[in-house]
Amino acid sequence: MAVFESLVEAYASENVAVASGLSPTLHDDFYLAPFTWLVKDGASVTDGLGISVQEIYFLECLAQARRGQKILVIGNAYGWSTLALALANPGAQVLAIDAGYDINSVAGIEVTNRLAANLGLNVTAVLAVSPQDVPAVVTEHLGEVDLVFIDGFHSSEQIVADWRAVRPFLTPDAVVLLHDVAFVNLTAGYEQIIEESGWHAALLHATTTGIGILVREPDAALSRLLTAFAGHDEARQVVVAEAKAMSHLRGSEQRAWALGAIPASTEHLPHPIKDPAQRAGTAEEPTMTTDASADTAGAPGSIGVRELDNARFFYRIGTTDEIVLDSHYGSPRYFAAEYTPREDDTIVDVGAHIGAFAVLAARQVPKGKVFALEPGFENFEIMQRNLAENEADNVTAHKLALGAKTETVRLWHGPGSVGHSLFLNPLWADVPVEPRNMETHSEDGYEEVACQALEEWLTEHGIAEIDYMKMNIEGAEYDVLGKAPLNVLRVIRHMHVELHPEEDGLADALIQRLDEAGFTTSVVWSDDPTVKGWVTAQRND
Structure with a gap:
């Protein structure tokens, strides 16, 4: 069974409903729709910020390129990413720490340990705070770390502190993953870690949150994986240009435009679907652009x-x-x-x-x-x-x-x-x-x-x-x-x-x-x- 399916089934045993990878355009342009939502008794227990199904797939691919044996997770929340890493890396020993700053995170430690036992996984989740508790808990439970997933408090200062705490325990082939680097604008901290480490780094644009990854030296398999999930620069630039041209419209409005329902303010733009002959290259395609020097027209609230x-x-x-x-x-x-x-x-x-x-x-x-x-x-x-x-x-x-x-x-x-x-x-x-x-x-x-x-x-x-x-x-x-x-x-x-x-x-x-x-x-x-x-x-x- 795939990791995502196993997770959904496991959480169902805790009466937790799961939604992940939802399309924003089908959910009122809600930008957090693609994340994983764990819902119990009608309320989210993780603020809807669990790693997405797309990111779970990346973890599975990563395990094929470089499988982790001693894994540390900083920021356990309700155990979703911890269990995903354990399932993606069969036989691995996984330690998850969480500061327990809210009631759901405290409950999540117990849930994580219970689900891990039910799934037969070698997982231990404990109440601990990074960076100060990392040396003691890693020494006690793991000894060394060959894969660390940093997803605790989201600030540049904190991820640097997390990195410094775990660095002495990293093996030569260790992989460091930092969640939400692009999504929460942790770039300054990520770049500081790159500078301090001197390691090879890549920002994975093909993950929902822009995961940052660091390795000392990527082998051929890992290099192929990073190339695939980083996204080719030339192709990404085309996407960025298209996004800027359409940025004055909500996602659902962009979808309506693409299907031929043209808002008055965008009649000058080419249509990817309405005019297939133009898309086929029979006519010169005009550049998609907007006049950013003035307010763009649109309905109130858009x-x-x-x-x-x-x-x-x-x-x-x-x-x-x-x-x-x-x-x-x-x-x-x-x-x-x-x-x-x-x-x-x-x-x-x-x-x-x-x-x-x-x-x-x-x-x-x-x-x-x-x-x-x-x-x-x-x-x-x-x-x-x-x-x-x-x-x-x-x-x-x-x-x-x-x-x-x-x-x-x-x-x-x-x-x-x-x-x-x-x-x-x-x-x-x-x-x-x-x-x-x-x-x-x-x-x-x-x-x-x-x-x-x-x-x-x-x-x-x-x-x-x-x-x-x-x-x-x-x-x-x-x-x-x-x-x-x-x-x-x-x-x-x-x-x-x-x-x-x-x-x-x-x-x-x-x-x-x-x-x-x-x-x-x-x-x-x-x-x-x-x-x-x-x-x-x-x-x-």
């Missing part, structure tokens, strides 16, 4: 493209995205006279929306780092597209909210693309909802998101100083900054914070808190009922 200051942004037509791009991108409000970016500064964008400020910040600090935090599912997806489109490689995107403590919280959706908040805002009750591009919100008007306290987030990412922080998080600023220890606030040199309406003196208390932490503050109050004002703070060094 994706448009706009160019601003040599940057190219995807946005939702007829929504508050347009206001954000018109009034926020490049606004002097953010880079006031008190702060002049230096090329190697660290900037944190909290409430990054679709990434307009993050793209600007990335260009201001070309040798520095930008962290963009955005919890909203749809906003985060568009932000990732904008970061990739503008080659903002020094930006690390985090689908995360900051709050008073680390927990899972409800993010209440505003009627537009902005205004999403951890607090249900009564001002939005009678405001019409803008057209949506993707049905990523529930009928109740909220989504469940991960939330961290500022102190824990800084510690997790090893951030000792922030040169500039922009914060616009719809009222959560009073918890994030107002309740942070003074020494945590002093990590920030400059900040610009949008203050939101409150009735308990929280804005005044926050300003006083910043004064106590050693900041010079200035406040611009607002007459807008949705915004109380803006505070700019500069640390007194």
